[in-house]
Structure formats: structure tokens, C-alpha cells
Amino acid sequence: MAEENPADIEPNHRKLQRIASTVLYAALVLLALWVMRDFIPAVAWAMVIAITLWPLLARFEAFCGSHFRTTLFAIAVTTAIGLLVVLPFVLVFAQAVSEIHEFIAWLRTAEANGIPEPDFVAHLPFGSSQVATWWQDNLALPLQGSPAMKALHGGTVVTLGRRFGTLAAHGLVVFAFTLVTLFVIFQAGPQLSGNLLKGTRRAFGPHGALLAVRMAAAVRGTVSGLVVVGLGEGALLGVAYLVSGVPHAAVLGLLTAIAAMLPFCAPLVFCGAALWLFTQGATVWAIGVVVFGVVVVFIAEHFVRPILIGGSTRLPFLLVLFGILGGAQTFGFIGLFIGPALMTVLTVLWSEWVR
Structure with a gap:
């Protein structure tokens, strides 16, 4: 049996090494993604925001050219984005809290006396009598004994409240990690963009x-x-x-x-x-x-x-x-x-x- 030429063995050995390295790198990347799977949405949001504002960061970096000023820019932009996202929710929540007493009073009145038929029902272009009949049968009477009010006072509200609280807490955690990731990306500056393009190329x-x-x-x-x-x-x-x-x-x-x-x-x-x-x-x-x-x-x-x-x-x-x-x-x-x-x-x- 003829022996293999050592000159042919060396390229095959290197080829196997490249394949093994590629498999190892892919496995390590997949393992890292699996470890940080719960934080991938935060990273994705941070990348979307960073890509959007990257031209602004590049102009600032070219104008100032100081790492300290770039850090200040990252702090300022991250804070501004946090306020832009949080303030609307605070505004809506404050408005809802200010009117919660009126809603509770209206709900108690509806429980005791029902919801009176609004005037616009009589002026509907079609279906006025059907809507009026349904309203009188379901909403015009006191709502204390209705199935809807029983469900409202039962465990349904507690369950919905817990789900809403869980979703709100999860969204808050994701948003916090998004801001942290965004700050790190901005602090890295255009050097990060250059390295990413170099690696991609x-x-x-x-x-x-x-x-x-x-x-x-x-x-x-x-x-x-x-x-x-x-x-x-x-x-x-x-x-x-x-x-x-x-x-x-x-x-x-x-x-x-x-x-x-x-x-x-x-x-x-x-x-x-x-x-x-x-x-x-x-x-x-x-x-x-x-x-x-x-x-x-x-x-x-x-x-x-x-x-x-x-x-x-x-x-x-x-x-x-x-x-x-x-x-x-x-x-x-x-x-x-x-x-x-x-x-x-x-x-x-x-x-x-x-x-």
C-alpha cells in the first residue's frame, strides 16, 4: 500500500483544524446567546437606537475628539432617551390616577342604578330600536347582580392585575438593561463601528x-x-x-x-x-x-x-x-x-x- 505524501497530509490537517475551529466558535457563540437569551431584546432595542443616532455620535466625535466628552455625550443621550420613554407613561398614569375617584363614583352609581340610555341611541340612522332594547335589558337595570360585576369583583381582576404587574416589571427590567447597553455602545464610539465593519469584511x-x-x-x-x-x-x-x-x-x-x-x-x-x-x-x-x-x-x-x-x-x-x-x-x-x-x-x- 502506498504511503500518503506528507505534503498532502499538511493541507488536509489544516483544513480539519479550520473546520474544527469553525464548529467550536459557532458552538461557543450559540452557548453565549443561550446564556444571555433573556437580555437579547434589550440588546436588540439598544442596537436599533444606536444605529439611528450613530451619525449624530460620529459628528460629535469628529468635532470634539475626546473620550471624556464622548462619555458625557453617551450619558446625555441615554438620559434623554430614558426621559422621552418614561415621561409619556408618567403623564398617562398621572392623568389616570387623577380621575380614578370619578371612575369609582361612576361605577358605584352604575351598580346601584344602572347606566342610563344615552341620547344618541335614538338618533342612530339604523338599528335604533334593537340597540335601545339591548341597552334596557343589559345596562339600564342595576348592575349589582349582573355576571359582569361579579366577575369584576372576583378573582378575574386579581389575575389581570398580577399579569399586568408581571408584564410591567419585565418591561421595566428590559428597558433598564436597554439603557445600560446603549450607554456602553455610545461610550465605545466610532471605534466599535470600525471594528464591526472590519470583522464583517x-x-x-x-x-x-x-x-x-x-x-x-x-x-x-x-x-x-x-x-x-x-x-x-x-x-x-x-x-x-x-x-x-x-x-x-x-x-x-x-x-x-x-x-x-x-x-x-x-x-x-x-x-x-x-x-x-x-x-x-x-x-x-x-x-x-x-x-x-x-x-x-x-x-x-x-x-x-x-x-x-x-x-x-x-x-x-x-x-x-x-x-x-x-x-x-x-x-x-x-x-x-x-x-x-x-x-x-x-x-x-x-x-x-x-x-
């Missing part, structure tokens, strides 16, 4: 680095399209609430802005406000709020948002829509930003394939 070549840049642009454009457009819709509809006489217009405008960050969710809020106006007899104002809201949402969803998102990533509107909705369905709220980035990857790979 070394692992996947120039096309891999280009793909990473395009994905970052997709995330940045998606944040602009969702957050900026949502805030714009909330501001415009907040003015409409104020003019039409809807109570707590500022809080309702804030809720509209949050809902508008999700595609096609803003109508849920302004239609609810219009329904309240309709029940108060302000039919003209109710119609005006609905018409104005539809116009604002139509322009924002079909023109402004696709331009902001698709323009920065050169994605067609259909892929933008699939990326946002499919990402949200698959990954939750963070998927709103991950989805368009994945659609960008798909577009780039397709362009390279057909070239």
Missing part, C-alpha cells in the same frame, strides 16, 4: 460589509418612517382633538402618536374620539375628526412613510409593508425595525444574483 468580504451598511440604513430609515411620522400624526390629530373639544387632547394626541407608529393603528384612537363626540351630540365635530384623521393617515401611510423608509433603503413599497407587518408578527414590536432590514438583505442578494 474579514468574515464575509466586501459584499458582507456593504450589506451591513445597507441593513443599518434600513433600520435608520424605518425608525424615521415609523417614529417621526407617528409623532407628526399625533401632533396634527392632537390639534384636531383640541379644536373639536375632546377632553385631555394632549394625552389623546400622545396615544395617537404611539398608535400611529404601528401601521394603520391610528384610526383606532381618532375613531374612538369621534365616537365620544358623537355620543355628546357633536355630530359635525365627530365627522370632522374622522375625515381629518383619514386624510392625515392616508397621506402619512401612502406617501410620507414609504418615502422615508423605502427612499433610504431603495425598497419597493410592498416589501416595506411586508417587512413591517411580517416583522411585527414574527418578532413583536422590535420586528418593526428588523423586518425592513431583512427585506433589504433579500433585495441586495437578489440584485447580486441577477447581475
Whole structure:
């Protein structure tokens, strides 16, 4: 039997070593991800925020060029983001607490006397008699013995309260770790960006680095399209609430802005406000709020948002829509930003394939 040539054994040995090293590295990475699995959402949110604000950090670093000032910048930006997220919730919570006494008084009155039939039921264009009959049978009588009130006073409220408390505590922990991770990323500065691009280029070549840049642009454009457009819709509809006489217009405008960050969710809020106006007899104002809201949402969803998102990533509107909705369905709220980035990857790979 012929012996193997030592010159052939050495390349095979090195090839096996490379394969073993790759398997070992992949196993260690997967193990590390499994260990920090509960903190992956916090890291993902921090990366989305950092990618969005990275051009601002790069300009600041180029202007100042001091690590100490970069740390101050990281502290300032992290604090500002924390306040921007916390203050709206504090505002809504304070408003709810200030009116909890009125709600309890109304609930006790409903328990003792029922809920009187509102005037707008008699003026409905159709179904007025059916709605009035249902109201008299279910809501106009005292609610003390109704199954709904029994459930309200039973263990259902306790269970819902515990679930809400658990979700709130989990969200608070994730948010705290998001701020910590964001501070560390900002403190690392552009050096971190350079190292990431260098590692990507070394692992996947120039096309891999280009793909990473395009994905970052997709995330940045998606944040602009969702957050900026949502805030714009909330501001415009907040003015409409104020003019039409809807109570707590500022809080309702804030809720509209949050809902508008999700595609096609803003109508849920302004239609609810219009329904309240309709029940108060302000039919003209109710119609005006609905018409104005539809116009604002139509322009924002079909023109402004696709331009902001698709323009920065050169994605067609259909892929933008699939990326946002499919990402949200698959990954939750963070998927709103991950989805368009994945659609960008798909577009780039397709362009390279057909070239």
C-alpha cells in the first residue's frame, strides 16, 4: 500500500483544524446567546437606537475628539432617551390616577342604578330600536347582580392585575438593561463601528460589509418612517382633538402618536374620539375628526412613510409593508425595525444574483 505524501497530509490537517475551529466558535457563540437569551431584546432595542443616532455620535466625535466628552455625550443621550420613554407613561398614569375617584363614583352609581340610555341611541340612522332594547335589558337595570360585576369583583381582576404587574416589571427590567447597553455602545464610539465593519469584511468580504451598511440604513430609515411620522400624526390629530373639544387632547394626541407608529393603528384612537363626540351630540365635530384623521393617515401611510423608509433603503413599497407587518408578527414590536432590514438583505442578494 502506498504511503500518503506528507505534503498532502499538511493541507488536509489544516483544513480539519479550520473546520474544527469553525464548529467550536459557532458552538461557543450559540452557548453565549443561550446564556444571555433573556437580555437579547434589550440588546436588540439598544442596537436599533444606536444605529439611528450613530451619525449624530460620529459628528460629535469628529468635532470634539475626546473620550471624556464622548462619555458625557453617551450619558446625555441615554438620559434623554430614558426621559422621552418614561415621561409619556408618567403623564398617562398621572392623568389616570387623577380621575380614578370619578371612575369609582361612576361605577358605584352604575351598580346601584344602572347606566342610563344615552341620547344618541335614538338618533342612530339604523338599528335604533334593537340597540335601545339591548341597552334596557343589559345596562339600564342595576348592575349589582349582573355576571359582569361579579366577575369584576372576583378573582378575574386579581389575575389581570398580577399579569399586568408581571408584564410591567419585565418591561421595566428590559428597558433598564436597554439603557445600560446603549450607554456602553455610545461610550465605545466610532471605534466599535470600525471594528464591526472590519470583522464583517474579514468574515464575509466586501459584499458582507456593504450589506451591513445597507441593513443599518434600513433600520435608520424605518425608525424615521415609523417614529417621526407617528409623532407628526399625533401632533396634527392632537390639534384636531383640541379644536373639536375632546377632553385631555394632549394625552389623546400622545396615544395617537404611539398608535400611529404601528401601521394603520391610528384610526383606532381618532375613531374612538369621534365616537365620544358623537355620543355628546357633536355630530359635525365627530365627522370632522374622522375625515381629518383619514386624510392625515392616508397621506402619512401612502406617501410620507414609504418615502422615508423605502427612499433610504431603495425598497419597493410592498416589501416595506411586508417587512413591517411580517416583522411585527414574527418578532413583536422590535420586528418593526428588523423586518425592513431583512427585506433589504433579500433585495441586495437578489440584485447580486441577477447581475
